[in-house]
Amino acid sequence: MARILLVEDDPTIGKVLETSLASSGNQTTWVTYGREALDQAAAGPIDLVLLDLGLPDMDGVDVCRRLRAEQPGCVIVMLTARQEEMDVVVGLEAGADDYLTKPIRLGELLARVRAHLRRGGANTVPSGVMTFGALTVDTGSRRVLVGGREVPLRAKEFDLLARLAAEPGVALSRATLMADVWDDHWMGSTKTLDVHVAALRRKLEQAAGPVTAPLPRIVTLRGFGYRLEETPATG
Template sequence: MAELLVVEDDETIGTALTTGLRAHGHAISWQRTAHGAMAAVNGRGFDLVLLDLGLPDLDGVELCRRIRAALPGTVIVMLTARAEEMDVVVGLEAGADDYLTKPFRFGELLARVRAHLRRSATLPPADAVLTIGDLVVDVAARRVTLGGAEVQLRTKEFDLLARLAIDAGTAVSRETLMADVWDAHWFGSTKTLDVHVAAVRRRLAAMGDPAPPPITTLRGHGYRLESPAG
């Protein structure tokens, strides 16, 4: 049984989500305000957070940052009426792993929740240590180092880099990355993938020397983590 935090101030939506998710075997804590959400987060851990961005007492993006800081390994899915691409990108960069635009079908949300909970399992073998030049991805420890210095990555950023590292030097399609890192039956925008690739690039580049192996964009196909041997 997974523990989910629902942060939603709309009584109708919150009731529907809570009732529906409980009916599918999940333990639910429903909070209507950012203050209540942070009190819940500080009291216990959650496997996944469904976060409405339109809250009355605090901007949802700022709350997303605070939840991410408190629960670095927890999946956060934004629920937003803001369909504009920039709003989605800002939310993802604040620490969200995924988003759904209102109105959405409960079946779609349930599929996303199930997918993210399944993806909590590591992609490579649990004891794998992937070395690409000065970059080392230790799957068991969920640790990435560059030149011996640890790189701080969020949950999906680590999964994405690990997936690219498995096939370092080889092109990996967008469809494969979405299936392996998010869900085999993903439907909807792949903007999530692009934002996460950009975030991984920034975090690696911020380490300074040595230079990280680049992640090359293959337009119309996907991405490739370059291998020094390649």
């Protein structure tokens, strides 16, 4: 039984979602305020959060950021009426794993929840240690090192990097990455993939600092997907 926290201040939407999630066999707690959500997160482990960004007492993005800090292993799905791309990106960078825009289609939401809950990580990544210049990806311990220093990554960031590292130099389509890292029956936008790639690039580059060994690059293949490219040594 999954532990789901629903944060939604609209009583009509909240009641429908609470009933539907509970009838699917989930242990669902419904709150209407950001402060209540943070209290729930501090009280015990949560598997998944459905978070409305338009809350009456706190900014939803700030709630998302604090939920991520309190519950680093849970899945956070934003529910937002803000359809501008920048608003979505800000929410994803604050720690959300996915988003749905309102008006919400109940069937899509339930399918997305099931997809997130049944994913335990990329299932096509071999166990072991992969090293590319300054970068080391250890799938057994789920650690990433750059120049010997550990880089803290969120769960999906690690899964995505591990999937790319499993086939260095190979062009992986957006569909392949979404299927292997998120779910093989993914529905909806893949914008979350782009945001996770951007976060990975930023964290790896920041960690590299003065490292002299080459650091591989995540290359964007426009209209197709991404590739982990091993940067050749210089000199």
